[in-house]
Amino acid sequence: MKKMLLAFLMLVLAHTAVVAQQPNYEIYALKYAVLQQPTPIANWVLNGPDKDSVGIVFVFWLIKDNAGKNILVDAGCNNDLQAAIDFGLYNFTRPDSVLLEAGVKATDITDIIITHPHWDHVDGVNLFPNAHIWIQKEDYTYFVGQAWQKDANHGGFAKRDVLQLVDLNIAGKLTMVDGDDKEIIPGIKVYTGSRHTYNSQYVQVQSGKDKVIIASDNIWIYYNLDKMMPAPAYGTFDAKAYVAAMQRMKTLASSPALIIPGHDAQMFAWFANITNNIIKIK
Numbered sequence: 001m002k003k004m005l006l007a008f009l010m011l012v013l014a015h016t017a018v019v020a021q022q023p024n025y026e027i028y029a030l031k032y033a034v035l036q037q038p039t040p041i042a043n044w045v046l047n048g049p050d051k052d053s054v055g056i057v058f059v060f061w062l063i064k065d066n067a068g069k070n071i072l073v074d075a076g077c078n079n080d081l082q083a084a085i086d087f088g089l090y091n092f093t094r095p096d097s098v099l100l101e102a103g104v105k106a107t108d109i110t111d112i113i114i115t116h117p118h119w120d121h122v123d124g125v126n127l128f129p130n131a132h133i134w135i136q137k138e139d140y141t142y143f144v145g146q147a148w149q150k151d152a153n154h155g156g157f158a159k160r161d162v163l164q165l166v167d168l169n170i171a172g173k174l175t176m177v178d179g180d181d182k183e184i185i186p187g188i189k190v191y192t193g194s195r196h197t198y199n200s201q202y203v204q205v206q207s208g209k210d211k212v213i214i215a216s217d218n219i220w221i222y223y224n225l226d227k228m229m230p231a232p233a234y235g236t237f238d239a240k241a242y243v244a245a246m247q248r249m250k251t252l253a254s255s256p257a258l259i260i261p262g263h264d265a266q267m268f269a270w271f272a273n274i275t276n277n278i279i280k281i282k
Contacts, residue, residue: 023188027061027214027282028061028279029279032077032095032277033079034265035088041054042232046232057265058089058120060095063205064104071109073214075121076098084119106127110131110132113188113190115200118157123160133173133174134177137176142198142199143197180193188206191245204252204253208282212253212282215259215261221262225249225261228243230242
């Protein structure tokens with residue numbers, strides 16, 4: 001009887017230790033700009049309805065723990081970038097200033113996971129001088145090389161962002177992640193397959209017992225996910241892959257409600273507001 005009781009206590013202690021070791025990140029979405037008017041869903045969804053519209057936000061994400069890790073998913077952009085001016089960003093707040101609303105300084109950021117190198121997700125890396133960058137190897141290689149060859153696709157890319165990432169790589173502050181289903185930081189995994197860009201990635205974050213998927217532009221808006229419909233041709237290299245990735249995300253998140261798209265303003269109605277620009281996902 002004593003042996004059975006001892007074995008039971010050892011199992012309880014082992015389980016408690018495993019639970020204690022589970023990462024328990026807090027996850028926030030930070031809004032740095034919007035489009036002034038809602039836009040047709042058809043702009044974001046292949047064969048989506050023209051008559052229905054969606055509010056568009058420009059966001060990046062903060063992941064933080066109690067041990068001093070302050071991680072960003074994407075970095076936003078600077079508003080002097082010509083693409084940002086042409087796109088008509090409205091109510092712009094520089095990403096490092098939005099971050100201060102969360103009580104975090106730009107110099108406190110330890111890591112930035114770049115889901116893909118479009119200007120509105122990568123241009124702001126210069127604002128966070130102490131951060132180490134994580135980007136998919138194939139995405140980086142395409143971004144700094146093949147994308148600029150004749151007849152190649154460099155839509156959404158900014159030349160100065162290419163130079164930024166090359167400089168960070170030379171300085172030893174950039175890691176190229178080689179492939180799918182990689183735990184790059186304890187409790188944080190990246191997955192590929194959507195092909196929003198050449199080899200974009202999305203992020204799974206362990207938050208206590210829950211798993212959250214930060215899809216970024218691997219899901220542009222909730223309508224993509226709800227209807228399992230891809231982005232238009234200008235939003236993905238492979239429409240079938242875009243849908244397959246969304247289906248997979250549903251198996252990787254604890255709940256579909258914890259799959260967070262890249263640009264849908266509805267997220268600011270569904271999650272707790274910390275400030276006008278910040279919501280807490282978990």
